[in-house]
Amino acid sequence: MSDGVRTGQTESAASGWQHLTFPGKTANQFAYLPVDGRIAMGVRSSSAVSMLRKTVNIEPAQLAGLRFSWKVPSLIEGADLGQREKGDSPVRLVLAFDGDRSRLSQRDHMLSELARTLTGEEMPYATLMYVWSNHHVPGTVLKNSRTERIRKWVLESGPDSLNRWLDYERDIRADFLAAFGEEPGRLIAVGIMTDTDNTRSNTQAWYGPVMLGTAGR
Numbered sequence: 601m602s603d604g605v606r607t608g609q610t611e612s613a614a615s616g617w618q619h620l621t622f623p624g625k626t627a628n629q630f631a632y633l634p635v636d637g638r639i640a641m642g643v644r645s646s647s648a649v650s651m652l653r654k655t656v657n658i659e660p661a662q663l664a665g666l667r668f669s670w671k672v673p674s675l676i677e678g679a680d681l682g683q684r685e686k687g688d689s690p691v692r693l694v695l696a697f698d699g700d701r702s703r704l705s706q707r708d709h710m711l712s713e714l715a716r717t718l719t720g721e722e723m724p725y726a727t728l729m730y731v732w733s734n735h736h737v738p739g740t741v742l743k744n745s746r747t748e749r750i751r752k753w754v755l756e757s758g759p760d761s762l763n764r765w766l767d768y769e770r771d772i773r774a775d776f777l778a779a780f781g782e783e784p785g786r787l788i789a790v791g792i793m794t795d796t797d798n799t800r801s802n803t804q805a806w807y808g809p810v811m812l813g814t815a816g817r
Contacts, residue, residue, distance in 0.1 A: 669808030699785035701726030
């Protein structure tokens with residue numbers, strides 16, 4: 601990302617961001633470029649899915665506001681975030697959290713071990729995603745069909761806000777509590793992700809800088 605994640609200080613351009621790909625999946629094409637006079641990361645996705653991710657380390661007591669923006673020119677035809685086989689979105693802002701892994705269900709422990717085998721990393725204790733849906737009402741929280749530990753928070757729905765920059769400011773702790781019904785653990789990563797692999801479609805989008813505040817700053 602252009603300005604990196606800001607956690608109380610400015611970081612150098614693209615500092616610490618990594619392109620995370622998934623086994624057996626075509627990767628997106630990401631490129632840094634100015635759009636409408638803004639700093640932006642552009643993405644093109646063709647039957648693909650991958651993520652730009654940055655590792656962070658923010659304790660629960662330090663969690664504060666999150667600011668980000670995106671611009672989407674069109675919806676993904678046939679996508680439905682409520683259905684496993686159609687669950688694509690032109691934009692996602694992804695927050696990954698640590699937590700008490702002894703509380704994971706047996707199924708989630710198995711999924712975490714599978715993730716470790718395939719990618720070399722355990723599945724996060726909890727993941728909160730902000731997404732754009734074709735039809736779900738904004739404010740809807742959708743559960744992942746494979747695991748209870750991934751929740752998708754619908755920020756935008758339908759075509760009314762296409763083709764313009766949308767700016768957001770969210771309270772991470774309040775949103776996590778509303779989505780999961782428990783207090784968040786340590787924030788360990790933030791990412792941007794576009795996916796078209798399920799619908800076998802094409803899309804593009806632009807993301808602005810992601811800025812994380814910390815308590816007292």
